[in-house]
Amino acid sequence: MTKAQDMLNNPFVNKGTAFTMEERRELGLVGMLPAQVQTIEEQATQNYAQYLSKESGLEKRHFLMELFNENRTLFFYLMGQHVAEFMPVVYDPVVADSIEQYNEIYVNPQNAAFLSIDHPEDIEATLKNAAAGRDIRLVVVTDAEGILGMGDWGVNGVDIAIGKLMVYTAAAGIDPSQVLPVSIDAGTNNETLMNDPLYLGNKHARVTGDKYYDFVDGFVQSTKSLFPELLLHWEDFGRSNAANILEKYQNDITTFNDDIQGTGIVVLAGILGALSITKGSIADQTIVTYGAGTAGVGIANQIMDEMKRAGVSEEDARKRFFLVDKQGLLFDDTEDLTPGQKEFTHKRSEFANADELTTLEAVVRAVQPTVMIGTSTQPGTFTKEIVQDMASHVERPIIFPLSNPTKLAEAKAEDLIEWTDGKALVATGIPADNVEYKGVTYQIGQANNALMYPGLGFGIIASTSSRVNGEILSQASHALGGIVDTTAVGAAVLPPVTHLAEFSQTIAEVVAQSVVDQKLNKEAITDVKKAVADMKWTPKY
Ligand SMILES: NC(=O)c1ccc[n+]([C@@H]2O[C@H](COP(=O)([O-])OP(=O)(O)OC[C@H]3O[C@@H](n4cnc5c(N)ncnc54)[C@H](O)[C@@H]3O)[C@@H](O)[C@H]2O)c1
Ligand SMILES: O=C(O)C[C@H](O)C(=O)O
Numbered sequence: 382m383t384k385a386q387d388m389l390n391n392p393f394v395n396k397g398t399a400f401t402m403e404e405r406r407e408l409g410l411v412g413m414l415p416a417q418v419q420t421i422e423e424q425a426t427q428n429y430a431q432y433l434s435k436e437s438g439l440e441k442r443h444f445l446m447e448l449f450n451e452n453r454t455l456f457f458y459l460m461g462q463h464v465a466e467f468m469p470v471v472y473d474p475v476v477a478d479s480i481e482q483y484n485e486i487y488v489n490p491q492n493a494a495f496l497s498i499d500h501p502e503d504i505e506a507t508l509k510n511a512a513a514g515r516d517i518r519l520v521v522v523t524d525a526e527g528i529l530g531m532g533d534w535g536v537n538g539v540d541i542a543i544g545k546l547m548v549y550t551a552a553a554g555i556d557p558s559q560v561l562p563v564s565i566d567a568g569t570n571n572e573t574l575m576n577d578p579l580y581l582g583n584k585h586a587r588v589t590g591d592k593y594y595d596f597v598d599g600f601v602q603s604t605k606s607l608f609p610e611l612l613l614h615w616e617d618f619g620r621s622n623a624a625n626i627l628e629k630y631q632n633d634i635t636t637f638n639d640d641i642q643g644t645g646i647v648v649l650a651g652i653l654g655a656l657s658i659t660k661g662s663i664a665d666q667t668i669v670t671y672g673a674g675t676a677g678v679g680i681a682n683q684i685m686d687e688m689k690r691a692g693v694s695e696e697d698a699r700k701r702f703f704l705v706d707k708q709g710l711l712f713d714d715t716e717d718l719t720p721g722q723k724e725f726t727h728k729r730s731e732f733a734n735a736d737e738l739t740t741l742e743a744v745v746r747a748v749q750p751t752v753m754i755g756t757s758t759q760p761g762t763f764t765k766e767i768v769q770d771m772a773s774h775v776e777r778p779i780i781f782p783l784s785n786p787t788k789l790a791e792a793k794a795e796d797l798i799e800w801t802d803g804k805a806l807v808a809t810g811i812p813a814d815n816v817e818y819k820g821v822t823y824q825i826g827q828a829n830n831a832l833m834y835p836g837l838g839f840g841i842i843a844s845t846s847s848r849v850n851g852e853i854l855s856q857a858s859h860a861l862g863g864i865v866d867t868t869a870v871g872a873a874v875l876p877p878v879t880h881l882a883e884f885s886q887t888i889a890e891v892v893a894q895s896v897v898d899q900k901l902n903k904e905a906i907t908d909v910k911k912a913v914a915d916m917k918w919t920p921k922y
């Protein structure tokens with residue numbers, strides 16, 4: 382291929398019709414493009430009009446991904462103009478459709494690294510090939526065993542790593558040439574995929590146990606030596622692996638798990654936003670988490686950390702949590718508890734009717750929560766009866782149905798507002814429209830980790846942090862909780878996604894300051910704000 386074709390086919394350097402005549406002559410592009418030289422603004426206007434002509438979410442996403450494949454600068458310029466509009470298209474919920482239909486609609490590997498569990502000897506070569514000499518600072522890796530609430534999607538899950546990274550750049554300004562999406566293809570237990578002749582991943586059952594963990598370790602060790610400045614972000618691993626992997630590596634490398642920690646801090650920020658509306662205290666909350674998996678336990682730990690910071694003893698704090706999973710309320714003698722769940726169990730002797738506490742309804746009636754979080758993957762389970770029972774004991778119930786995508790949410794925002802006569806303080810996992818109820822406009826916050834992880838990650842990278850620790854997470858959560866305007870009637874508990882770029886910047890600065898205060902930075906930093914500003918990439922030619 383000629384050098385000129387290389388330029389046009391490389392999304393990190395391609396400018397398309399914006400190559401100037403001088404550049405065209407220099408690069409051997411003369412005659413390879415139509416005569417007019419366009420500005421990026423003209424290109425964006427033309428592409429946005431074309432985007433608007435697409436009907437379905439998936440068609441819109443397909444169009445945007447083609448632009449992304451061809452010209453990253455233009456894609457992010459356009460996304461910068463339409464962040465709130467594009468987020469649900471490139472990311473959740475439309476990314477869920479693209480994952481389900483990955484085989485049928487596949488056109489391009491989108492610069493991801495595809496690691497196969499059958500070839501551990503290829504880990505290093507794969508990462509090197511995919512990085513292609515780029516200075517990688519951020520990896521989002523998934524093995525896709527727990528994609529959103531949809532379970533195992535094998536190699537198709539690579540789209541979540543790509544989507545998360547798109548949000549990183551659009552929100553915080555990480556240079557798109559410094560990121561790498563990684564798929565660990567450990568096989569799949571998804572029968573639909575296994576029986577699909579078009580399935581593109583390894584056609585065998587998921588590999589587990591030592592072979593799986595050794596492979597993950599091989600991956601971590603390779604990234605360590607290939608990309609010494611790396612932040613490693615884990616996404617959508619299965620319940621039995623996510624916490625184990627985080628625990629194994631969090632004190633060794635710069636890393637975090639988005640479903641555990643990113644979710645924990647966005648939910649805490651939402652609760653802090655709600656408490657600033659009610660003038661309540663975190664120490665007084667009683668919390669039910671419905672679905673005590675990766676996210677549910679991560680959320681409980683983050684709220685508990687906050688209670689401890691507010692002066693509550695760990696022993697007393699634990700008593701404020703009521704984790705409900707398939708078995709009902711989790712007791713110390715419940716079977717099949719995960720290690721994370723074991724930290725939050727109750728004794729049957731605490732209740733007169735312990736044996737009846739097998740449903741969410743019974744638990745809510747018994748414990749009278751002030752906060753109810755849904756991470757169960759079970760749609761419609763926050764019923765009118767349960768919500769109204771909760772609202773009969775607390776003036777402003779805090780209710781966050783967070784299961785994604787849309788079809789899995791525990792409740793709809795508009796129902797929660799109506800059932801509680803406007804009293805519920807609601808946040809949802811995916812974007813929700815304003816709710817008009819009895820003359821008041823209720824804004825619904827989006828408690829999605831996408832509000833947090835871009836600022837968190839960017840602050841970590843810009844400050845050259847060697848770790849992601851509890852203090853950093855707490856500071857990040859407060860930074861977001863402090864931004865929301867809670868004075869208006871019907872105010873949201875979290876700031877709107879239209880301001881994502883601004884508050885990601887604030888979070889990044891707070892995070893970087895925490896890193897420097899704790900002396901976790903690997904390189905000397907005198908001015909934190911400048912370090913964050915200097916790292917920020919803007920889409921321009
Ligand atoms: N909004 C966000 O930012 C955000 C972040 C992370 C996860 N989530 C959502 O939360 C959900 C859970 O994700 P996860 O990573 O924790 O998955 P997970 O598989 O680790 O946890 C799900 C838990 O729900 C439990 N569960 C299943 N059926 C149940 C039932 N009938 N009653 C009670 N519990 C039941 C499972 O046993 C499991 O413990 C997903 O839908 C995901 O999209 C949202
Ligand atoms: O991907 C999302 O939308 C949030 C979260 O990480 C999830 O797994 O649901």
Ligand SMILES: [Mn+2]
Nearest residue numbers: 529616617640
């Ligand atoms: Mn996730």
